[in-house]
Amino acid sequence: MSTSNYSKELETALLAVQRATLLTKSVYHSHAKGTLSKSDSSPVTIGDFGAQALIISSIKHIFPEDEIVGEEDADDLRKDEKLREQVWELVQAAKLEDQDVEAKIGGPVKSVEDMLSAIDGGRSAGGRKGRVWALDPIDGTKGFLRGGQYAVCLGLLVDGEPTVGVIGCPNLPVDDKEPLTTTSGTNADDSEGKGVLFGAVKGRGATSRPLTKSGLAPEQKISMKPIHDITQATFCESVEAGHSSHSEAAAIAQKLGITKESVRMDSQAKYGSIARGAGDLYLRLPVSQTYEEKIWDHAAGVVIVQEAGGVVTDAAGKKLDFGIGRTLKENKGVIAAPAAVHGRVIEVVKEVLGNKQT
């Protein structure tokens, strides 16, 4: 393994994600989001395709040997000319203002064919060996469509280990200390002055900075809030009850003595929010016994939370295994908490899930 400190990977990921958020923000504000239904009946928009094209094009330019596991592929765009043209317009329009900064991530995507092959560059099967990027061009697509939180997420796995993580959250406040409330995830207006970019490298800590339209803003260190009394904790969960069981989360919170209402928010904005100390715990409790969590839904968030002083495991307390392929098929659920209380939270999760654990 190389002795790299991953600063080039981090800078590339931060700028590529920042550029992609310019595209997603423009779609967020438009009425026509070009929504399609995928084979698993989940939604995808022109924003998802466009962001994936921009980010993979940057990675391919700077790190041509790396593997990429991206959520989307270009099949629908190859079939549908109107959709393809819509995405191409977005991709051409999304430019960082400073050309020198834009050049650092490979400059503009040059043609429609380059755009399609970039999107299809995310078809890697993943695996245990070498360098694999995990990309979620829009995480929380349902939140994106609803007007809630969403995130652009990019992680680098090295030999299966989450090593670099970047998350862009256009609808979160810039201020790390703004506490989460039950409305944090709703009616987000994506206005100027909002939006945060999280970054972390394994062993080097986690940071946040405001999203900009050009070069990177100055960063600040972030860390999880120390918990002195778990009954005062704030926990986050999915808005979608079909992604994480709300009733089991409520039962776990009650057993822990937590009285505050949960904060429901879409996307990996949950990982960023607890990493910066705006919330404390993230509970994702499996609803279906067959669903396999996707590596792109967690890779970036895991590095950021770990580097901010947290521990992330599945609902049984097992380490998440990112080295098996495109999914976390050996894990069920996800629990993220400050290191000091993670063990206690897992005890209670096991009590509540009880005989449901396999």
Ligand SMILES: Nc1ncnc2c1ncn2[C@@H]1O[C@H](COP(=O)(O)O)[C@@H](OP(=O)(O)O)[C@H]1O
């Ligand atoms: N049955 C299920 N259980 C858990 N996660 C699911 C799920 N069906 C879809 N998801 C994932 O949940 C992600 C959103 O997470 P959250 O609920 O925290 O916002 C989706 O990401 P996308 O929006 O990128 O497709 C999708 O991959």
Ligand SMILES: [Mg+2]
């Ligand atoms: Mg999706």
Ligand SMILES: [Mg+2]
């Ligand atoms: Mg996702």
Ligand SMILES: [Mg+2]
């Ligand atoms: Mg997605």
